[in-house]
Amino acid sequence: MTQPTTLADATRLAQDIEHHLNQVLIGQRQVVREVLIALVSGGHVLIEGVPGLGKTLLVRSLGKALELDFNRIQFTPDLMPTDVTGHAMYDQKSEQFRIRRGPAFTQLLLADEINRAPAKTQAALLEVMQERQITIEGKAFTLNEPYMVLATQNPLDQEGTYPLPEAELDRFLFKVLIDYPDHADETRLVNMVLDGTIRASLDVESLTPVTDAAGLKAMKTLSDGVLIDDEVLDYALRIVRATRDFSGLSHGASPRASIALARASRVQALFEGRDFVTPDDVQQVARPVLRHRIQLSADAEIEGQTPETALGRLLEQVEAPKQ
Amino acid sequence: MELEKASARLAPRSPWQAVDLGTKLYRQWAAPVLWVWLAFTLVPFGLMLGWSLLAETLWPLFLFWWLKPLWERPVLAWYSHALFAETLTLKQLFQRWRQYALPGLASQLTWRRFSPARSFNTCVWQLEGAKGEQLSQRLRALNSYPSNRAGIMTIVVLHLEQFMAMGLMVLLYTLVPWQFSLEWSDWFYDQGALQMAIASATLYLVMCVTEPLYVACGFALYLNKRTWLEGWDLQLGLTRLGRHRASRTGSTLLMLLALLLPLPEPVTAQPSPRNNEEQQQVIELLAGPDYMPFEERTERQWKDRDDDSDSWLEKFWKHFFDNLDDDEQQEPSDSPFDIPDAVLWILFWGVFAGLAIWLLIKVMDQLGLGSRNRDSTPVIPTHVAGMDIRRQSLPKNLRDATEQALGANDIRLALSLMLRSALAELLRRYPVALAAGSTEQQCLRNLQAAHGEPLPILYLQRLIQAWISTAWAHRPVDAETVRTLLADWEQISAEEAANA
Numbered sequence A: 001m002t003q004p005t006t007l008a009d010a011t012r013l014a015q016d017i018e019h020h021l022n023q024v025l026i027g028q029r030q031v032v033r034e035v036l037i038a039l040v041s042g043g044h045v046l047i048e049g050v051p052g053l054g055k056t057l058l059v060r061s062l063g064k065a066l067e068l069d070f071n072r073i074q075f076t077p078d079l080m081p082t083d084v085t086g087h088a089m090y091d092q093k094s095e096q097f098r099i100r101r102g103p104a105f106t107q108l109l110l111a112d113e114i115n116r117a118p119a120k121t122q123a124a125l126l127e128v129m130q131e132r133q134i135t136i137e138g139k140a141f142t143l144n145e146p147y148m149v150l151a152t153q154n155p156l157d158q159e160g161t162y163p164l165p166e167a168e169l170d171r172f173l174f175k176v177l178i179d180y181p182d183h184a185d186e187t188r189l190v191n192m193v194l195d196g197t198i199r200a201s202l203d204v205e206s207l208t209p210v211t212d213a214a215g216l217k218a219m220k221t222l223s224d225g226v227l228i229d230d231e232v233l234d235y236a237l238r239i240v241r242a243t244r245d246f247s248g249l250s251h252g253a254s255p256r257a258s259i260a261l262a263r264a265s266r267v268q269a270l271f272e273g274r275d276f277v278t279p280d281d282v283q284q285v286a287r288p289v290l291r292h293r294i295q296l297s298a299d300a301e302i303e304g305q306t307p308e309t310a311l312g313r314l315l316e317q318v319e320a321p322k323q
Numbered sequence B: 001m002e003l004e005k006a007s008a009r010l011a012p013r014s015p016w017q018a019v020d021l022g023t024k025l026y027r028q029w030a031a032p033v034l035w036v037w038l039a040f041t042l043v044p045f046g047l048m049l050g051w052s053l054l055a056e057t058l059w060p061l062f063l064f065w066w067l068k069p070l071w072e073r074p075v076l077a078w079y080s081h082a083l084f085a086e087t088l089t090l091k092q093l094f095q096r097w098r099q100y101a102l103p104g105l106a107s108q109l110t111w112r113r114f115s116p117a118r119s120f121n122t123c124v125w126q127l128e129g130a131k132g133e134q135l136s137q138r139l140r141a142l143n144s145y146p147s148n149r150a151g152i153m154t155i156v157v158l159h160l161e162q163f164m165a166m167g168l169m170v171l172l173y174t175l176v177p178w179q180f181s182l183e184w185s186d187w188f189y190d191q192g193a194l195q196m197a198i199a200s201a202t203l204y205l206v207m208c209v210t211e212p213l214y215v216a217c218g219f220a221l222y223l224n225k226r227t228w229l230e231g232w233d234l235q236l237g238l239t240r241l242g243r244h245r246a247s248r249t250g251s252t253l254l255m256l257l258a259l260l261l262p263l264p265e266p267v268t269a270q271p272s273p274r275n276n277e278e279q280q281q282v283i284e285l286l287a288g289p290d291y292m293p294f295e296e297r298t299e300r301q302w303k304d305r306d307d308d309s310d311s312w313l314e315k316f317w318k319h320f321f322d323n324l325d326d327d328e329q330q331e332p333s334d335s336p337f338d339i340p341d342a343v344l345w346i347l348f349w350g351v352f353a354g355l356a357i358w359l360l361i362k363v364m365d366q367l368g369l370g371s372r373n374r375d376s377t378p379v380i381p382t383h384v385a386g387m388d389i390r391r392q393s394l395p396k397n398l399r400d401a402t403e404q405a406l407g408a409n410d411i412r413l414a415l416s417l418m419l420r421s422a423l424a425e426l427l428r429r430y431p432v433a434l435a436a437g438s439t440e441q442q443c444l445r446n447l448q449a450a451h452g453e454p455l456p457i458l459y460l461q462r463l464i465q466a467w468i469s470t471a472w473a474h475r476p477v478d479a480e481t482v483r484t485l486l487a488d489w490e491q492i493s494a495e496e497a498a499n500a
Helices: A008-022 A029-041 A055-065 A083-085 A117-132 A183-195 A213-224 A230-247 A253-270 A279-290 A298-302 A307-317 B015-028 B030-055 B057-064 B068-083 B090-095 B095-103 B118-128 B132-142 B148-176 B193-230 B231-245 B254-259 B273-287 B312-325 B341-366 B398-407 B412-431 B438-450 B455-472 B479-500
Strands: A047-048 A070-074 A084-091 A094-099 A110-114 A132-138 A141-142 A146-155 A174-177 A249-251
Touching: A008 A029, A008 A055, A008 A213, A008 A253, A008 B057, A029 A047, A029 A055, A029 A174, A029 A213, A029 A253, A029 A279, A055 A070, A055 A110, A055 A146, A083 A084, A083 A117, A084 A132, A084 B231, A094 A141, A117 A132, A117 A146, A146 A298, A174 A279, A183 B068, A213 A253, A230 A249, A230 A253, A230 A279, A253 A279, A279 A307, A279 B148, A279 B438, B015 B030, B015 B193, B030 B057, B030 B068, B030 B090, B030 B193, B068 B090, B068 B095, B068 B118, B068 B193, B090 B095, B118 B132, B118 B148, B118 B193, B132 B193, B148 B193, B398 B479, B412 B438, B412 B455, B412 B479, B438 B455, B455 B479
Parallel strands: A047 A146, A047 A174, A070 A110, A110 A146
Antiparallel strands: A084 A094, A132 A141
């Protein structure tokens, strides 16, 4: 399996993965790019979009293209934390306790409709996401690298949902908005299904693996070497800090967001084939890094603003780096 | 009506003090009055609510609301007796219903239904029993100046009622379990039976509080007006004084009457010392706060123009308007403002037209119709990517400044100077909308999107690439590349100037 050794190789590989995923998930180039950046950055992603836009397909394709284990949990109000992480059960045969590993023991975990489960179950993912380990009966199990949680939530059907707590939201590197494909892409998708080019069930069996966990690890290592100038880093920090006292926002992003923005900017530069970060790279990833970490003030909500419009204004106002 | 039996002190008050008295009456008798209200309204309300729910219509509830003047009558009857120490039982109220409920009811339920002074006027109809012309005269007299403020009081109570009903309804909605799927927003467009029942019940509950309060306040205003007009307080004072003196001399009342009568001459030239003493007592009594409530009042009134004013501004305006007023009767004057009429007319209408146009422009701007809004030429920014591109911040001689930076081996500074100069010049020639947060690449993209790729923009692309490589990738271009870029820029500038 291909393993990049130079930055150019890493860029080629990243673009190759991107190309493969775009063949399956039609009309969602931005989503694919953002999910891949998060994966290479070692972060988790919260995907928000209405049903039927290919969220599950994306994760399955990702698992197939990168030869990663994939598990899916449908979050429901009666889901218990042990249903996610696993638990110890008594084996009558051996007269000993045996650990039953939950679906969180994987590499790509799709937490579908995460906000349907109560806070206790959502919190079960905190340790998994932050420490990349699961503790059962006092024993910590380290998870395989790479490890990524892709949680989804539906923005429309809010009845009987439990909003994610700030602490958990902060642990997602990106919040990715998945929207309907444009007319041309949707036409292409329908035609491909009708032609039999792809099956209506949109299975990913035809997808060939592009790289594996080792390849991803190499990409991550190479992205760590991408240069970020002091002025550009300062720009990233100024953007995050501006969220804390920006009109229309009741609370801003934490220092974890600053780290996330810098890391994601590096990977974005790598995807663009550069070994240095430009202010444009920072701007490109600022929205997915920040949109779930800010909270609109009451008056801004009444005025009909959204986190997107507020971030748009903020990015316009924070001066780009000086010479 | 035996005023001495009144359980409230009858004294002239301001309307708001009278309303205060009304609230005190309500607070004192809240429980019995609530029973009266419930006795006369609960059954009709229940019937109308049932009808409303069965027929799925709001008309029965509207009818209940419309009959409010009728429901208020028993409450007023109870108050009017209770004030004079007579407590009517529910049985008595039902028995006397025809006597107090019917006078004036027809008009109150038809053309006078929306009268803001309803609570006040009901007292006249119900308690005085006047009819025809006599009633009209009474109403005119009692509603004469100064105002009794019954209208404002009605508006206040109306708002109180609506806000309380709204608040109670919101409270109930928050307490309804979510399984009922009862949304507050549904109330406005999709009223089911449950919503209707909640809305009606809350309004009725609120009315149980506001209606007795409203009647009490109206009644207190009525008592106050009569106290002012008919001197009830004086009557009471004299009665009390008369009783007090009767046992001793019986002459005080005569003395009072003698004092109050407008006699041209005193009857006795030299009153006895005892008479003097009593007279002094009466004067002090009448001058007391009960009878002569002094109050300070500030009013603004129009006054005639003061022709003797020395103010030059007033003189100018006077002269100005006099001139505008009478063209033909104008006489020669020695005023320092002796300006020809035509000039004044032009001045006046000029200022007027100017103000009107200014106002029109402001309004059009507000509505987004102004010429300023239609002008799509973007404002040239002063900073791009944090770089100051104002003319005054740029070097007068770009070549010298760039060579100087190259001489100091500061490639970054040299490129920065060139980039600032190029951006300043290009944005003047090819304006685009940019924000403070626009990066140099964004600037380039916007220029390309708006103006395509003419030679100067292609040049800017090369320059930005060199800048990015130097500034952000820490791979400075060599000095020769900078010089080539500088020479190209000078050539482009010269060509552009020649074409211009």
